[in-house]
Amino acid sequence: MGNEISWDAARSTNLDNWEDRVPLHEASYALGAFDDPDHLSSVVRADLAAMAPFLPDGVVDGLDVCHLQCHIGTDTLSLARAGARVAGVDFSPGALTSAAALARRLGLEATWVETDVLEARAAVEGDFDVVYTSIGTITWLPDLVRWAEQVAGLLRAGGLFYIRDGHPILYSLDENADGLRLSYPYFGDGEPQEWDDASTYSGDGTVTHSRTYEWAHPLSEIMTSLITAGLQILHVDESTTLPWRFSPRMVEVRDGFAWPEAERALVPCTYTIIARKP
Numbered sequence: 001m002g003n004e005i006s007w008d009a010a011r012s013t014n015l016d017n018w019e020d021r022v023p024l025h026e027a028s029y030a031l032g033a034f035d036d037p038d039h040l041s042s043v044v045r046a047d048l049a050a051m052a053p054f055l056p057d058g059v060v061d062g063l064d065v066c067h068l069q070c071h072i073g074t075d076t077l078s079l080a081r082a083g084a085r086v087a088g089v090d091f092s093p094g095a096l097t098s099a100a101a102l103a104r105r106l107g108l109e110a111t112w113v114e115t116d117v118l119e120a121r122a123a124v125e126g127d128f129d130v131v132y133t134s135i136g137t138i139t140w141l142p143d144l145v146r147w148a149e150q151v152a153g154l155l156r157a158g159g160l161f162y163i164r165d166g167h168p169i170l171y172s173l174d175e176n177a178d179g180l181r182l183s184y185p186y187f188g189d190g191e192p193q194e195w196d197d198a199s200t201y202s203g204d205g206t207v208t209h210s211r212t213y214e215w216a217h218p219l220s221e222i223m224t225s226l227i228t229a230g231l232q233i234l235h236v237d238e239s240t241t242l243p244w245r246f247s248p249r250m251v252e253v254r255d256g257f258a259w260p261e262a263e264r265a266l267v268p269c270t271y272t273i274i275a276r277k278p
Contacts (some may be wrong), residue, residue: 010213020207022094025075028203044078058083063129068117069137073099080108087111118146121153134164139214148229155277167268173275175247188216231275
C-alpha cells in the first residue's frame with residue numbers, strides 16, 4: 001500500500017475528501033442532540049473523565065483549550081459547554097464553516113483557525129492550558145516530530161496534552177477479514193498508504209473524492225515524538241472499545257463498538273496518552 005507522493009499533493013487529495021465529508025457528517029452526527037444544553041458528545045464525555053485526574057480541580061472549566069483537527073466542532077463545542085475557552089483548528093474550510101454555524105446556533109463562544117496542524121503554532125494566537133486531540137487524527141500526518149513541536153509550542157508551562165486515537169495495531173488489521181488478520185504495516189516507512197473508499201466512518205452517504213493518504217505510526221514513534229518535544233508522559237492507556245465501527249464484525253457495546261467477546265482481549269482498539277509541559 002506504500003505510495004511515493006509529496007505532502008502537498010497528499011494534503012490536497014485528503015482535503016478534497018474531508019470537504020466532501022462535511023455535509024455527510026452534518027447529517028449523521030445527530031447535531032439536533034446539541035439543542036439540549038446539557039448534551040456533550042460521547043467522545044468528550046469519555047475524554048473529560050480520563051483527563052480529570054490530571055486537571056486542576058479535575059475539570060476544564062475556566063481553562064484555555066486548543067482542539068487540533070476539530071472537524072465540524074462537535075467535540076470542541078462540547079468542551080466549551082464544559083466551561084473551557086476553546087479554539088478549534090482544522091485544515092478544512094467547509095468543516096470550520098459548519099462548526100461556526102453550530103456555535104452560533106447554540107450560543108457558544110469559540111475561535112476557529114483554518115490551518116494545517118503542522119503549522120498550528122504560527123497560526124493560532126496565544127497559549128493554552130490544554131491541547132486536545134481525539135479519534136482519527138494523526139494517521140493523516142507524515143511528520144510526528146513536527147506535530148509534537150506544535151503541541152509543545154501551543155502549551156503554556158504546566159499545560160496538559162491529551163490524545164486518544166485509534167491504536168496502530170488496530171490499523172494494521174484487515175477490517176473486512178473473517179477474523180483478526182494483520183494485513184497492513186504497523187511500522188511506517190515515511191511513505192503513505194493510499195486508499196480508495198467512498199464511504200466515511202459515519203453515516204451511509206458517499207464522497208465524490210474517494211482517494212486518501214494516511215501514514216502508519218507505531219506507538220513508540222508517537223510517544224518518542226512527544227518526549228523529544230520536551231513533554232513529560234504522565235499516563236498511557238489502551239482500550240478495547242472504539243467510538244466508531246471500524247469493522248462490520250464489531251458489536252455495539254456501552255462505550256461504542258468492540259470486537260466479538262471471544263476476541264476482545266486479543267487486540268487494543270485505542271490508546272490514550274496524557275503528557276505535561278514542564
